[in-house]
Amino acid sequence: MVKWYPTEDVQKVRVKRANKPARLRGGVSPGQILILLAGKHQGKRVAFLKQLESGLLLVTGPYKLNGVPLKRVPQAYTVPTSTKIDISGSDFSKVTDAYFAKEKENTKKTEEAFFAPKKEKKPFSDAKKAMQKSVDAGIVNKVADPVVKKYLKTKFRLRNGMFPHTLKF
Amino acid sequence: MAHARFVEIGRVAYVNFGPEKGKLCVIIDVVDNKRALVDGPSTGVARQQMPFSRISLTEFVLPVKRNQMSSNVAKIFDSHEVVKKWNSSTAGKHIEHSLRRANLTDFERFKLMIAQKKKSSALKKELKKLTVKH
Numbered sequence: 001m002v003k004w005y006p007t008e009d010v011q012k013v014r015v016k017r018a019n020k021p022a023r024l025r026g027g028v029s030p031g032q033i034l035i036l037l038a039g040k041h042q043g044k045r046v047a048f049l050k051q052l053e054s055g056l057l058l059v060t061g062p063y064k065l066n067g068v069p070l071k072r073v074p075q076a077y078t079v080p081t082s083t084k085i086d087i088s089g090s091d092f093s094k095v096t097d098a099y100f101a102k103e104k105e106n107t108k109k110t111e112e113a114f115f116a117p118k119k120e121k122k123p124f125s126d127a128k129k130a131m132q133k134s135v136d137a138g139i140v141n142k143v144a145d146p147v148v149k150k151y152l153k154t155k156f157r158l159r160n161g162m163f164p165h166t167l168k169f
Numbered sequence: 170m171a172h173a174r175f176v177e178i179g180r181v182a183y184v185n186f187g188p189e190k191g192k193l194c195v196i197i198d199v200v201d202n203k204r205a206l207v208d209g210p211s212t213g214v215a216r217q218q219m220p221f222s223r224i225s226l227t228e229f230v231l232p233v234k235r236n237q238m239s240s241n242v243a244k245i246f247d248s249h250e251v252v253k254k255w256n257s258s259t260a261g262k263h264i265e266h267s268l269r270r271a272n273l274t275d276f277e278r279f280k281l282m283i284a285q286k287k288k289s290s291a292l293k294k295e296l297k298k299l300t301v302k303h
Contacts, residue, residue: 033276035275081274081275081276082274082275082276083274083275083276147279147280147283148276150279150283151276151279154279156275166271167275168271168272168273168274168275169274169275
Protein backbone atom coordinates (compact mmCIF):
# COMPACT_ATOMS: atom_id res chain seq x y z
CA MET A 1 0.00 0.00 0.00
CA VAL A 2 1.21 3.50 -0.79
CA LYS A 3 1.89 5.72 2.20
CA TRP A 4 -0.76 8.33 2.85
CA TYR A 5 0.43 11.92 2.56
CA PRO A 6 -1.68 14.91 3.65
CA THR A 7 -2.70 17.29 0.86
CA GLU A 8 -0.83 20.18 2.47
CA ASP A 9 2.61 19.87 4.01
CA VAL A 10 2.21 19.87 7.77
CA GLN A 11 5.22 20.77 9.88
CA LYS A 12 5.79 18.26 12.61
CA VAL A 13 5.78 20.14 15.89
CA ARG A 14 8.77 19.16 17.97
CA VAL A 15 8.61 19.97 21.64
CA LYS A 16 11.82 21.74 22.63
CA ARG A 17 13.03 20.56 26.01
CA ALA A 18 14.94 22.92 28.22
CA ASN A 19 18.62 22.04 28.40
CA LYS A 20 19.67 20.73 31.78
CA PRO A 21 22.86 22.20 33.17
CA ALA A 22 25.91 19.98 32.71
CA ARG A 23 26.47 17.34 35.35
CA LEU A 24 29.50 17.90 37.57
CA ARG A 25 31.84 15.09 36.56
CA GLY A 26 34.83 13.33 38.04
CA GLY A 27 33.68 13.64 41.63
CA VAL A 28 34.60 17.33 41.63
CA SER A 29 33.59 19.29 44.71
CA PRO A 30 34.15 22.90 45.80
CA GLY A 31 37.75 23.49 46.84
CA GLN A 32 39.13 20.93 44.44
CA ILE A 33 42.18 21.89 42.44
CA LEU A 34 41.69 21.69 38.68
CA ILE A 35 44.19 21.92 35.86
CA LEU A 36 43.14 24.21 33.03
CA LEU A 37 43.72 22.70 29.64
CA ALA A 38 43.19 25.53 27.18
CA GLY A 39 43.40 29.24 26.78
CA LYS A 40 45.80 31.79 28.14
CA HIS A 41 46.07 29.93 31.43
CA GLN A 42 46.73 26.44 30.13
CA GLY A 43 48.52 24.20 32.55
CA LYS A 44 47.69 26.34 35.55
CA ARG A 45 46.32 24.77 38.68
CA VAL A 46 43.26 26.62 39.98
CA ALA A 47 40.76 26.32 42.78
CA PHE A 48 37.23 25.31 41.86
CA LEU A 49 34.57 27.41 43.62
CA LYS A 50 31.18 26.36 42.32
CA GLN A 51 29.21 25.39 39.25
CA LEU A 52 27.23 28.28 37.76
CA GLU A 53 23.68 28.06 36.42
CA SER A 54 24.96 27.85 32.86
CA GLY A 55 26.91 24.71 33.75
CA LEU A 56 30.30 26.40 33.56
CA LEU A 57 32.67 26.09 36.48
CA LEU A 58 33.64 29.15 38.49
CA VAL A 59 37.34 29.07 39.32
CA THR A 60 39.90 31.41 40.77
CA GLY A 61 43.72 31.15 40.76
CA PRO A 62 43.84 32.59 43.40
CA TYR A 63 44.94 35.62 41.42
CA LYS A 64 47.93 36.41 43.64
CA LEU A 65 49.37 32.94 43.25
CA ASN A 66 49.05 32.26 39.56
CA GLY A 67 47.39 35.21 37.86
CA VAL A 68 44.12 33.45 37.14
CA PRO A 69 41.17 35.75 38.02
CA LEU A 70 37.59 34.78 38.81
CA LYS A 71 36.85 32.88 35.66
CA ARG A 72 34.26 30.67 34.06
CA VAL A 73 35.59 27.45 32.57
CA PRO A 74 33.76 24.66 30.74
CA GLN A 75 34.24 21.29 32.41
CA ALA A 76 35.66 19.73 29.28
CA TYR A 77 38.67 22.02 29.47
CA THR A 78 39.69 20.97 32.96
CA VAL A 79 41.31 17.98 34.59
CA PRO A 80 40.33 17.50 38.24
CA THR A 81 43.11 16.54 40.65
CA SER A 82 42.61 14.73 43.91
CA THR A 83 43.89 17.68 45.97
CA LYS A 84 41.45 19.91 47.81
CA ILE A 85 41.87 23.21 49.61
CA ASP A 86 39.61 24.89 52.12
CA ILE A 87 37.43 27.56 50.54
CA SER A 88 34.82 27.81 53.28
CA GLY A 89 36.20 31.18 54.36
CA SER A 90 35.47 32.72 51.00
CA ASP A 91 32.20 34.33 49.89
CA PHE A 92 31.54 34.07 46.19
CA SER A 93 27.75 33.77 46.29
CA LYS A 94 27.37 37.07 44.42
CA VAL A 95 29.41 35.84 41.48
CA THR A 96 27.00 34.45 38.90
CA ASP A 97 26.79 34.29 35.12
CA ALA A 98 25.48 37.86 35.08
CA TYR A 99 28.70 39.04 36.74
CA PHE A 100 30.59 38.04 33.59
CA ALA A 101 28.21 39.66 31.11
CA LYS A 102 29.87 42.12 28.74
CA GLU A 103 28.83 45.73 29.06
CA LYS A 104 26.85 46.83 26.04
CA GLU A 105 28.33 49.75 24.17
CA ASN A 106 26.13 52.28 22.42
CA THR A 107 27.76 52.44 19.03
CA LYS A 108 25.90 54.03 16.19
CA LYS A 109 26.83 52.60 12.88
CA THR A 110 27.64 55.82 11.10
CA GLU A 111 30.45 56.69 8.71
CA GLU A 112 32.20 58.98 11.17
CA ALA A 113 32.14 56.35 13.88
CA PHE A 114 33.69 53.84 11.49
CA PHE A 115 36.62 56.06 10.62
CA ALA A 116 37.01 57.56 14.07
CA PRO A 117 40.13 56.55 16.00
CA LYS A 118 39.50 53.48 18.12
CA LYS A 119 38.53 54.16 21.72
CA GLU A 120 40.84 52.94 24.45
CA LYS A 121 40.02 49.71 26.21
CA LYS A 122 38.01 50.18 29.36
CA PRO A 123 40.13 49.55 32.44
CA PHE A 124 39.25 46.58 34.64
CA SER A 125 36.50 47.78 36.94
CA ASP A 126 37.41 48.49 40.55
CA ALA A 127 34.34 46.67 41.76
CA LYS A 128 35.58 43.49 40.11
CA LYS A 129 39.07 43.97 41.54
CA ALA A 130 37.53 44.31 44.98
CA MET A 131 35.43 41.18 44.49
CA GLN A 132 38.53 39.26 43.38
CA LYS A 133 40.43 40.38 46.47
CA SER A 134 37.63 39.48 48.87
CA VAL A 135 37.10 36.05 47.33
CA ASP A 136 40.80 35.23 47.26
CA ALA A 137 41.52 36.45 50.78
CA GLY A 138 39.37 33.72 52.26
CA ILE A 139 41.24 31.08 50.27
CA VAL A 140 44.88 32.12 50.43
CA ASN A 141 44.81 32.64 54.21
CA LYS A 142 43.62 29.09 54.75
CA VAL A 143 46.44 27.56 52.73
CA ALA A 144 48.89 26.80 55.53
CA ASP A 145 51.27 24.54 53.66
CA PRO A 146 53.82 26.50 51.57
CA VAL A 147 54.14 23.46 49.29
CA VAL A 148 50.46 23.77 48.35
CA LYS A 149 51.04 27.43 47.52
CA LYS A 150 53.96 26.46 45.34
CA TYR A 151 51.80 23.75 43.78
CA LEU A 152 49.19 26.34 42.79
CA LYS A 153 51.90 28.61 41.42
CA THR A 154 53.45 25.94 39.22
CA LYS A 155 52.06 24.97 35.87
CA PHE A 156 51.29 21.38 35.03
CA ARG A 157 53.75 20.02 32.51
CA LEU A 158 54.08 16.74 30.67
CA ARG A 159 57.54 15.30 30.53
CA ASN A 160 59.16 12.36 28.77
CA GLY A 161 57.58 9.16 29.91
CA MET A 162 54.43 10.82 31.24
CA PHE A 163 51.40 9.57 29.37
CA PRO A 164 48.08 11.23 30.31
CA HIS A 165 46.10 8.01 30.02
CA THR A 166 48.28 6.30 32.64
CA LEU A 167 48.64 9.26 34.99
CA LYS A 168 46.63 9.49 38.15
CA PHE A 169 45.57 12.98 39.07
CA MET B 170 77.48 -18.82 34.78
CA ALA B 171 78.16 -19.73 38.37
CA HIS B 172 75.57 -17.30 39.72
CA ALA B 173 72.97 -17.89 37.02
CA ARG B 174 69.45 -18.72 38.12
CA PHE B 175 68.28 -22.02 36.68
CA VAL B 176 64.85 -23.31 35.90
CA GLU B 177 64.47 -26.14 38.37
CA ILE B 178 61.77 -27.85 40.35
CA GLY B 179 61.07 -25.58 43.29
CA ARG B 180 62.33 -22.36 41.67
CA VAL B 181 60.12 -19.46 42.73
CA ALA B 182 59.11 -17.32 39.77
CA TYR B 183 57.47 -13.92 39.42
CA VAL B 184 54.80 -13.58 36.72
CA ASN B 185 55.29 -10.53 34.49
CA PHE B 186 52.46 -10.78 31.97
CA GLY B 187 49.06 -12.33 31.63
CA PRO B 188 46.16 -12.92 34.00
CA GLU B 189 48.49 -13.93 36.87
CA LYS B 190 50.59 -10.80 36.51
CA GLY B 191 52.30 -9.65 39.67
CA LYS B 192 52.08 -12.97 41.51
CA LEU B 193 54.68 -15.42 42.73
CA CYS B 194 54.52 -19.09 41.79
CA VAL B 195 56.65 -22.22 42.09
CA ILE B 196 57.90 -24.31 39.16
CA ILE B 197 56.58 -27.82 39.76
CA ASP B 198 57.50 -29.47 36.47
CA VAL B 199 58.83 -28.60 33.03
CA VAL B 200 56.58 -29.34 30.05
CA ASP B 201 58.95 -28.58 27.21
CA ASN B 202 61.63 -26.05 26.36
CA LYS B 203 59.10 -23.22 26.42
CA ARG B 204 56.64 -24.06 29.17
CA ALA B 205 56.64 -25.00 32.81
CA LEU B 206 53.96 -26.31 35.09
CA VAL B 207 53.59 -23.81 37.91
CA ASP B 208 51.61 -23.69 41.08
CA GLY B 209 51.05 -20.96 43.65
CA PRO B 210 48.35 -22.04 46.08
CA SER B 211 49.44 -19.47 48.67
CA THR B 212 49.54 -16.62 46.18
CA GLY B 213 46.43 -17.38 44.13
CA VAL B 214 48.05 -18.96 41.08
CA ALA B 215 46.16 -22.05 39.98
CA ARG B 216 48.21 -25.02 38.86
CA GLN B 217 48.74 -24.38 35.16
CA GLN B 218 51.12 -24.27 32.25
CA MET B 219 53.13 -21.10 32.11
CA PRO B 220 55.40 -20.04 29.24
CA PHE B 221 58.89 -19.09 30.41
CA SER B 222 58.52 -15.82 28.48
CA ARG B 223 55.94 -14.73 31.02
CA ILE B 224 57.96 -15.32 34.15
CA SER B 225 61.14 -14.08 35.79
CA LEU B 226 63.14 -16.44 37.95
CA THR B 227 63.73 -15.21 41.48
CA GLU B 228 66.64 -16.08 43.75
CA PHE B 229 64.56 -18.46 45.85
CA VAL B 230 64.39 -22.24 45.46
CA LEU B 231 62.11 -24.40 47.57
CA PRO B 232 62.54 -28.10 48.44
CA VAL B 233 59.49 -29.07 46.41
CA LYS B 234 59.21 -32.44 44.70
CA ARG B 235 58.22 -32.84 41.05
CA ASN B 236 54.40 -32.65 40.63
CA GLN B 237 53.94 -32.30 44.36
CA MET B 238 50.39 -31.84 45.62
CA SER B 239 49.19 -28.25 45.81
CA SER B 240 48.48 -28.48 49.52
CA ASN B 241 52.04 -29.64 50.22
CA VAL B 242 53.45 -26.94 47.97
CA ALA B 243 51.46 -24.42 50.02
CA LYS B 244 52.93 -25.82 53.26
CA ILE B 245 56.50 -25.54 52.02
CA PHE B 246 55.85 -22.08 50.52
CA ASP B 247 54.43 -20.75 53.76
CA SER B 248 57.03 -22.33 56.01
CA HIS B 249 59.82 -20.69 53.99
CA GLU B 250 58.07 -17.25 54.21
CA VAL B 251 58.72 -16.64 50.54
CA VAL B 252 56.47 -13.60 50.21
CA LYS B 253 58.18 -11.87 53.11
CA LYS B 254 61.63 -12.58 51.67
CA TRP B 255 60.51 -11.44 48.23
CA ASN B 256 59.13 -8.13 49.52
CA SER B 257 62.40 -7.37 51.28
CA SER B 258 64.57 -8.38 48.32
CA THR B 259 65.91 -5.83 45.83
CA ALA B 260 63.72 -7.02 43.00
CA GLY B 261 60.60 -7.11 45.17
CA LYS B 262 61.25 -3.62 46.47
CA HIS B 263 61.82 -2.34 42.95
CA ILE B 264 58.42 -3.64 41.88
CA GLU B 265 56.75 -2.10 44.92
CA HIS B 266 58.36 1.25 44.15
CA SER B 267 57.36 1.22 40.49
CA LEU B 268 53.77 0.39 41.48
CA ARG B 269 53.83 3.26 43.95
CA ARG B 270 55.24 5.60 41.33
CA ALA B 271 52.48 4.66 38.90
CA ASN B 272 49.84 5.53 41.48
CA LEU B 273 51.16 8.94 42.46
CA THR B 274 48.65 11.75 42.33
CA ASP B 275 49.43 15.08 40.68
CA PHE B 276 50.29 16.72 44.02
CA GLU B 277 52.55 13.81 45.02
CA ARG B 278 54.34 14.01 41.69
CA PHE B 279 54.87 17.71 42.34
CA LYS B 280 56.34 17.03 45.79
CA LEU B 281 58.58 14.36 44.27
CA MET B 282 59.83 16.84 41.69
CA ILE B 283 60.67 19.37 44.41
CA ALA B 284 62.52 16.72 46.44
CA GLN B 285 64.51 15.57 43.40
CA LYS B 286 65.45 19.15 42.58
CA LYS B 287 66.66 19.73 46.15
CA LYS B 288 68.67 16.51 46.08
CA SER B 289 70.31 17.27 42.76
CA SER B 290 71.19 20.83 43.74
CA ALA B 291 72.74 19.59 46.99
CA LEU B 292 74.74 17.00 45.05
CA LYS B 293 75.92 19.55 42.50
CA LYS B 294 77.03 21.85 45.28
CA GLU B 295 79.16 19.14 46.85
CA LEU B 296 80.50 18.05 43.49
CA LYS B 297 81.57 21.58 42.70
CA LYS B 298 83.61 21.67 45.88
CA LEU B 299 85.40 18.50 44.87
CA THR B 300 86.14 19.34 41.22
CA VAL B 301 89.55 20.60 40.37
CA LYS B 302 89.58 24.16 39.14
CA HIS B 303 91.58 24.61 35.95
